Each structure stands twice: as C-alpha cells, then as structure tokens.
Amino acid sequence: MSAVVAIYLSVTTSVAAAGIGTGDLIDVKVVAATVISVGIAERVRVSAAVTGLVLLLLYYANRATPGLTPWNFLADLSVAYLLVEWLLAVGVRRVVLGAAGVHDQTVTAAADARIASEVAAARRRYEHEQWAVMHDTAAATLLMVGQGAAGDRDRIARQAARDLAVLDSGIPLPGDQARADLSELLRELGTDSSTPLTLRTPGPLPLRGTLAWTVTAAAREALTNVDRHARAASVVVDAGPGSLVITDDGVGFDGAPGTDRYGIRHSIIERMRAVGGDAELTSSPGGGTRVRLSWPIAEPVAAEDHSFDAPAAAAGIDRLGRSFGYGMVGVAVADTLLQSTLTDAAATPAAAVDALLVAVNVGCALAALIPRRRQSVTLALMGLAIGASLTLIALLPADAVLAGANWSIGASGWAVVALGFRLPPRLSLSALSAWWILVCALVLIRAPEADSLRVLGLHTAAIFFLQFFTARFAATLDRVARDAAALHRERLRHRTADAVGHMTEQECLRRYRELLTEFTPLLRGLADGTLDPGDPAVQTAARTEYARLRRLFTQQDGIGDPLLADLRAGIDAAERRGVAVTVEADAGALPSHGRDLPDAVRGHLVAATRIMLDASRSRARVVVTTDASGCTVSALGDCPADTLDHLSAPPDAIVHTEVVTAGELLWARMHHRFEMENAR
Numbered sequence: 001m002s003a004v005v006a007i008y009l010s011v012t013t014s015v016a017a018a019g020i021g022t023g024d025l026i027d028v029k030v031v032a033a034t035v036i037s038v039g040i041a042e043r044v045r046v047s048a049a050v051t052g053l054v055l056l057l058l059y060y061a062n063r064a065t066p067g068l069t070p071w072n073f074l075a076d077l078s079v080a081y082l083l084v085e086w087l088l089a090v091g092v093r094r095v096v097l098g099a100a101g102v103h104d105q106t107v108t109a110a111a112d113a114r115i116a117s118e119v120a121a122a123r124r125r126y127e128h129e130q131w132a133v134m135h136d137t138a139a140a141t142l143l144m145v146g147q148g149a150a151g152d153r154d155r156i157a158r159q160a161a162r163d164l165a166v167l168d169s170g171i172p173l174p175g176d177q178a179r180a181d182l183s184e185l186l187r188e189l190g191t192d193s194s195t196p197l198t199l200r201t202p203g204p205l206p207l208r209g210t211l212a213w214t215v216t217a218a219a220r221e222a223l224t225n226v227d228r229h230a231r232a233a234s235v236v237v238d239a240g241p242g243s244l245v246i247t248d249d250g251v252g253f254d255g256a257p258g259t260d261r262y263g264i265r266h267s268i269i270e271r272m273r274a275v276g277g278d279a280e281l282t283s284s285p286g287g288g289t290r291v292r293l294s295w296p297i298a299e300p301v302a303a304e305d306h307s308f309d310a311p312a313a314a315a316g317i318d319r320l321g322r323s324f325g326y327g328m329v330g331v332a333v334a335d336t337l338l339q340s341t342l343t344d345a346a347a348t349p350a351a352a353v354d355a356l357l358v359a360v361n362v363g364c365a366l367a368a369l370i371p372r373r374r375q376s377v378t379l380a381l382m383g384l385a386i387g388a389s390l391t392l393i394a395l396l397p398a399d400a401v402l403a404g405a406n407w408s409i410g411a412s413g414w415a416v417v418a419l420g421f422r423l424p425p426r427l428s429l430s431a432l433s434a435w436w437i438l439v440c441a442l443v444l445i446r447a448p449e450a451d452s453l454r455v456l457g458l459h460t461a462a463i464f465f466l467q468f469f470t471a472r473f474a475a476t477l478d479r480v481a482r483d484a485a486a487l488h489r490e491r492l493r494h495r496t497a498d499a500v501g502h503m504t505e506q507e508c509l510r511r512y513r514e515l516l517t518e519f520t521p522l523l524r525g526l527a528d529g530t531l532d533p534g535d536p537a538v539q540t541a542a543r544t545e546y547a548r549l550r551r552l553f554t555q556q557d558g559i560g561d562p563l564l565a566d567l568r569a570g571i572d573a574a575e576r577r578g579v580a581v582t583v584e585a586d587a588g589a590l591p592s593h594g595r596d597l598p599d600a601v602r603g604h605l606v607a608a609t610r611i612m613l614d615a616s617r618s619r620a621r622v623v624v625t626t627d628a629s630g631c632t633v634s635a636l637g638d639c640p641a642d643t644l645d646h647l648s649a650p651p652d653a654i655v656h657t658e659v660v661t662a663g664e665l666l667w668a669r670m671h672h673r674f675e676m677e678n679a680r
Contacts, residue, residue, distance in 0.1 A: 031054050031082070034050075035050075035051050035054060035082055035086045035089065036085050036088075037089075038089075039086045039088075039093060040089045040093045044090055047086065048086075051082070051083070051086045054082075058079070059073050084334075084338075088331060089466075092473060095327075095473075128266070128274070129214075129217070129274075131553060132221075132266050132267045132271055133167065134167075134516075134549060135221075135549070136166075136217065136221045136224060136267050137162070137163035137166050138163050138167070138519055138545075138549065139546055139549045139553075140159075140224060140228070141156065141163055141526070142519065142542040142546040144156065144159075145526065145539055146542035146543035146546050147543075148534070148539055153532070153533055153534070155194070156533045157526060157527050157528070157529055159192075160523045160526035160527035161527040163523055163527075164520070167520070178208070178209035179207070179208065179209065180207055180209045180213070181206055181207075181212075182201075182207050182212050182215060182239060182244075183201040183203065183204055183205045183239060184204075186216065186219065186239055187199060189216060189220055190237070192220075192223075193223050193226070195223075195227055195230070195233075195234065196235070197223070197235050198234065198235070198236045198237070199237045200236065200237065200238045201238075202239075205239060205241065210275075211275055211295060214271055214274070214275050214295070215272075215277075215295060217267070218271050218272055218279065218293055219237070219246060221267035221268050222246045222291045222293075223237075223246065225264075226248045226250065229251075230248045230250025230251060230252075230289060231250050231251050232248035232249050232251075232288065233250075234248070234249055235247065235248040235249075242295060243293065243295075244292070244293040245291070247288065248288050249288045250288050251285070251288075252283040252285050252287045252288050253284075253285065253289070254283075254284065254285045268281075268291070275295055275296075276295065277293065277295030278293075278294050279291065279293050279294075280292045325369075325421045325422075325474070326369070328414065328418040328470070328474065329366060329369055331414050331418075332361075332365035332368075332411065332415045333362050333365050336361045336362050336365070336412075336415070337362070339404070339411055340354065340358045340407040340411070349392070349395035353395065357388045357391060357392050357408070360385070361388050361415050364381045364382070364384055364385040364388075364415045365415040365418050365419075367381050367419065368415075368418040368421060373422075375423065378419050378420070378422075379427070381419050382415075382419050382431045385419070386412065386416065386431075386438065388408065389408035389409075389435065389439060390439070390442055392406060393406060393408065393443060393446065398447050399447070401443050401446045401447050401452075402443065402455050402456075408439075409459060410463045412439075413463065413467040414467060416431050416432050416435055416467075416471075417467050417470055417474065419431075420471055420474070420475075421475075424475070425471075425472065425475035425476075428474070429471055429472060432464075432467060432468060433468070440456050443456060444456070519548075519549070522541055522542065522545060525538075526538075540580075543580045544575065544580050547575070547581050547582050548581075562597070563597060563624065563633075566602060566603075567583075567633075569610075570606070570613045570614070571583060573614070574613040574614070574620060579616050579617070579618060579619060580618065580619045581613065581619075581620045582620070583621075584621075584624070585623075585624040585625075597631060597672065601631075604654070604670070604672075605633045605655060605672070608635070608647055608655075608657060608668060609633055609668075609670070611643065611646050611647060612635035612636075612637050612666070612668055613635070613637065615639035615643040616638055617637075617638045617639070619637065620635065620636065620638075621634075621635070622635050622636075628674075629673060630671055630673040631671070632670065632672075634667070634668070636665060636666070636667045637665070638665055639665075639666040641666075644666070647668050654672060655670050657669070657670050657671075658671075
C-alpha cells in the first residue's frame with residue numbers, strides 16, 4: 001500500500017484553487033490511511049521514515065499550489081493532522097503489543113496455576129491414601145490386640161504380616177502409568193478374608209496401576225468390615241469393567257450406611273471419589289450389606305510450573321487500560337481545541353455558539369474520566385456530543401460543512417470513542433457508527449453534490465475507520481483487562497489453597513513418619529510371634545499406638561483448625577507419659593466455626609482440657625463438637641478428685657463449665673455459646 005501511494009503522489013500534481021486548505025488538499029485524505037496502517041504495523045523507526053517520505057512526496061505532489069512554501073505546508077492543519085494520526089497509531093501499536101504480551105503471560109500463568117493446583121491436589125490425595133492405608137491395616141490390627149479381641153494368635157500373626165506387606169509395598173505415585181490386573185489383585189485379596197469368599201470376574205481387568213490400587217484398597221476395607229462386623233456366612237465379589245460389587249449375607253444394619261465412620265467415609269467413599277468414581281452402600285437388618293464401587297478412566301496430571309508473577313501481570317494490564325482511556329480523552333480534547341482554533345471561523349455560527357459547542361464536546365470527553373459511570377449516563381453524554389456535532393453542521397454555511405470550520409467531523413468521534421471505552425463493544429461501536437451516518441446524511445442534505453460524496457468517502461477512510469478501529473481495540477483491551485483480573489484471582493486462589501494445604505499438612509507428614517517408625521516394631525513382633533497379643537503389656541502398647549493413629553485420623557479431618565492445633569500440645573504431652581488418649585472431632589463443623597472462636601474462648605477451652613490431660617493417669621478422651629449454637633469440648637479421664645478445684649469457672653464466664661465424677665473417672669464439659677459472644 002505504501003508503494004502504491006508513493007507512486008500515486010509522485011505522478012500527481014494537485015493545484016488548490018485557494019491555497020492549501022483542509023477541504024482542497026484531497027491527497028492528505030488519501031495518504032492518511034497509509035500513515036495510520038504503517039504506524040500500527042511497523043516499528044517506530046520504520047513508520048517514522050515512511051511518514052517522512054510520504055510528507056515529502058505530498059509536498060512534491062502539491063508543488064504547483066500558489067504560495068506553497070515548506071513552512072506553509074507543515075503549518076497547514078491537514079498536514080499537521082497527519083502527524084497527529086501517526087503519533088496516535090504509534091501509541092495504539094505500543095498499547096496493543098504491551099497488552100497482548102501481558103495478556104498472553106497472564107493466560108499462561110493461570111494455566112500454570114491450574115496445573116500446579118491439580119498437582120498439589122494429587123499430592124494431597126496421595127498423602128490421604130497413606131492415612132487410609134494405615135487405618136485399613138495397622139489401626140485395625142492394633143485395635144483388636146488392644147481390646148483383647150485377638151483370641152487366635154496365628155490369625156493375628158497373619159494379619160500383622162499382611163499389614164507389613166501392604167505398608168512396605170508402598171503406594172503407586174500419582175501419574176504412574178503402569179498397568180495392573182484388577183482380577184489378580186482381587187484374587188490375592190480374597191486369600192486374606194476370614195469370611196468364605198466367592199470372586200466372579202469376566203477375566204483379566206487391566207487398569208492403570210494407581211486406579212487398580214485404589215479399587216483394591218477400597219475393596220479391602222469393605223471386606224475387613226465384613227470380617228469384623230457382619231457375622232456373615234459368605235461374601236460374593238462381582239467385578240467388571242468400571243464397577244465392583246461386594247455382597248454379604250450378614251446381619252446388616254438399619255439407617256444411614258455408617259458414613260460417619262472414618263473407615264467408610266475415607267477408606268471407601270472418599271477414596272473412590274478422589275479418582276472420579278463413587279461408592280454406594282445399601283443394607284437392611286438381617287438382609288446383609290451391598291457395597292458398589294464404580295470408577296472412570298483417570299487422566300495423568302501435568303507437571304507444576306510457577307514461572308510468572310501474576311499480580312504484576314494483572315496490574316500491568318490494568319495500567320495499560322487506564323493509560324489508553326486517558327489517551328482517548330486527551331486525543332478528543334486536543335483534537336477539538338486544535339481544529340476549532342486553528343481554522344478560519346465562518347460567519348455562522350456566531351463565535352459564542354461555536355465556543356459553546358466546543359465546550360460541550362470537550363466536557364463530554366472529560367466526563368469519560370469519571371469512574372463507574374452508569375451506562376445510561378454514558379449513553380446520554382454520547383448523545384450530547386453527537387447533538388453538538390449535528391448542530392454545528394446545521395449552522396454552518398453549505399460551502400463550509402466540509403471545510404476547516406467544521407471541526408466536529410473529526411473531534412466529536414473521539415469524544416464518543418473516549419466515552420465508550422468501558423461500554424460493551426456493540427454499544428460503543430453502534431454509537432460511533434450512528435454518529436457518522438447522521439453526519440454524512442446531514443452533510444449531503446446541506447451540500448448535495450458529487451464532490452461531497454467523494455470528500456466524505458475520504459474522510460471515512462482517514463478519520464472514521466481510525467476511530468472505529470480504536471473503539472474496537474478499546475473494547476478488546478477492556479475485555480482483556482477483565483479476563484486478566486479474573487485469571488489473576490483464579491491463580492491467587494489456587495496458589496493460596498496450595499500454600500495453606502502445604503503448611504497445614506507438614507505436621508501430619510512428620511507424625512506419619514514418626515508413627516510408622518513407632519508401630520512397625522510392634523507389628524513385626526506380632527507377625528513373627530515374638531510378641532504375644534494376650535500379654536497385657538502388649539495390649540497396652542497396642543492401645544497407645546491405636547489411640548495415636550485415631551487422633552491423627554481425626555486431625556486429618558479437621559486439618560488446619562486452630563482449636564485442634566492448640567489442643568495438640570497437651571495431647572502429645574499426655575501420650576509421652578503413657579496416657580492412652582482418644583480424640584474425636586466434628587470434622588464438618590470445625591473448619592467453619594473453629595476459626596471464628598475468639599482467642600480468649602479458645603484459650604479457656606485449651607487450658608481446661610490441658611488440666612484434664614495433665615491429671616489423667618492412664619487414659620483420656622477428648623471430644624470436640626461444633627454446631628450453629630456453639631462449640632463444646634468434652635474431656636474424660638482417670639483424674640484425682642482435686643482436679644475439680646482447677647476446673648471451676650465464674651458463672652458469667654463466656655465458657656460454661658460442667659464437671660461430673662463417676663468413680664475414678666472425671667468428666668468435664670466446656671461449652672461456648674455463639675449468641676453469648678454476639679451479645680458481648
């Protein structure tokens with residue numbers, strides 16, 4: 001296009017009848033599109049060189065114009081306006097490239113954050129699987145030994161050996177693509193069942209290793225529950241693609257299928273849901289129990305990457321958007337003032353009327369700086385700017401509607417563009433198009449000549465198309481800024497959840513490694529027969545280790561809750577003295593209400609519970625419950641009678657304390673009512 005225009009100007013000689021005038025120098029309109037397109041498409045140095053060359057050729061093409069000198073040429077408004085258009089195009093290019101680069105980086109960063117969040121979730125599922133495996137194996141065996149229910153020493157030895165084998169084999173890592181035969185795994189699992197088991201499969205069932213492990217582990221817990229609770233004569237396992245059904249003929253149960261129990265909730269239901277599957281339990285008294293496991297084919301999780309500073313990206317795009325909006329206002333104001341003062345005023349309209357119309361256009365443009373305008377107000381301001389433009393055209397003489405006196409042809413459009421920066425594209429572009437259509441219609445009514453059509457066409461190419469493109473880009477930039485802000489919020493949410501999960505689970509991971517070291521020797525002694533499950537000392541050790549496991553299972557349910565975190569020190573101290581501590585917590589309520597407890601309330605609950613734990617001789621039980629009315633901590637222990645003296649509380653205390661004694665046991669109930677807290 002630049003070459004075509006250069007050839008055109010080189011061979012053209014334009015002679016203006018009355019010197020260089022805005023309405024006579026038609027070549028300016030021809031080359032304006034070239035200046036704009038080159039300014040947007042090329043680097044600044046290239047576009048500056050092309051613009052300079054175009055100005056030289058334009059001067060050469062109009063060399064025969066009477067009175068033309070280089071100074072008059074450059075001082076002419078139409079020529080000077082070419083420089084304004086080039087500067088605007090360069091500014092648009094700069095903002096476009098900057099916004100595009102920042103937006104691309106923000107999109108990439110948000111994608112990285114989603115991937116990182118998925119990886120973190122996979123890691124947490126892996127860690128939760130570790131807890132579930134400990135529950136399914138070591139915790140069950142230690143409970144039997146600790147309660148003295150291990151009548152068959154050989155059975156306990158086999159069970160402990162199986163537990164050690166499962167713990168030592170490890171858990172498949174997330175993303176492991178190794179294949180396994182579910183039918184073979186179920187066949188091996190059936191050999192450990194005490195209840196006679198029938199396995200029915202259609203043949204090999206190949207699955208991804210991690211998925212096969214999950215299904216087998218959930219089935220192991222279901223079969224363990226059959227052995228432990230069902231008193232069944234037989235159990236049938238039906239396996240097929242995507243589903244596994246375990247049916248026993250035991251005593252069954254009534255009501256909800258035990259989802260409040262850790263084993264069913266974590267080891268079966270949540271375990272299957274973690275891989276995109278589900279578990280359904282149905283039972284009736286005397287009618288046995290049916291457990292159905294279902295699963296899809298899971299996809300691997302991508303690698304983690306935190307390579308970009310999303311807050312800087314969001315701030316950068318927002319800054320670019322504001323700068324662009326301010327630029328549009330500046331162009332509208334400067335264009336109005338420039339064109340209205342640097343041209344010869346016509347006899348009509350009167351100077352006062354012209355000044356009023358200029359003030360209206362400038363005021364509408366400046367109103368675009370007002371943040372959070374109502375859409376109806378913005379549309380009204382656009383209508384006011386359009387009305388001022390049409391009024392000026394209606395008041396000008398017919399021979400001046402396309403001359404320099406009609407400053408509104410270029411300036412009013414920029415006011416509409418500035419006002420429409422934050423509007424939906426359809427509204428801003430419709431308003432701009434309506435303004436230009438009305439201007440063209442009124443000009444043709446005032447000057448119905450063929451030359452008017454030609455000049456309006458050139459004005460459309462040189463002015464309206466630039467304004468239309470700028471308005472379109474402004475809408476795109478605003479949408480990009482909003483998208484970037486949403487992506488930044490999403491990234492921040494993922495990163496925050498990841499960081500919180502990482503911090504709150506560090507203690508659990510440390511305790512997992514410690515406990516694995518602590519109870520493994522006990523299991524090995526039971527497995528190789530060196531420890532007698534009927535020995536009271538072994539039973540005491542088993543109860544202690546089981547209590548520790550149960551406490552950590554409860555802690556996992558309420559992970560990150562400040563109240564449980566504060567209670568942990570007292571529980572650890574009691575266990576180090578040999579006290580078997582059992583902890584139960586309302587996992588569903590703690591994360592929402594436990595965080596809202598005032599420090600004074602939480603401190604009182606923790607201090608009273610610590611008194612009970614420190615005074616307990618051999619066993620203690622701590623129960624934490626929270627509902628809509630309040631938070632309650634109950635502590636039960638074999639404490640001396642004088643412990644009562646340390647637990648008394650004033651009647652008007654924000655925490656109500658009740659103490660009951662029963663033989664060697666002391667029970668304390670500390671309750672905090674939320675309504676009492678609100679009243680204070």
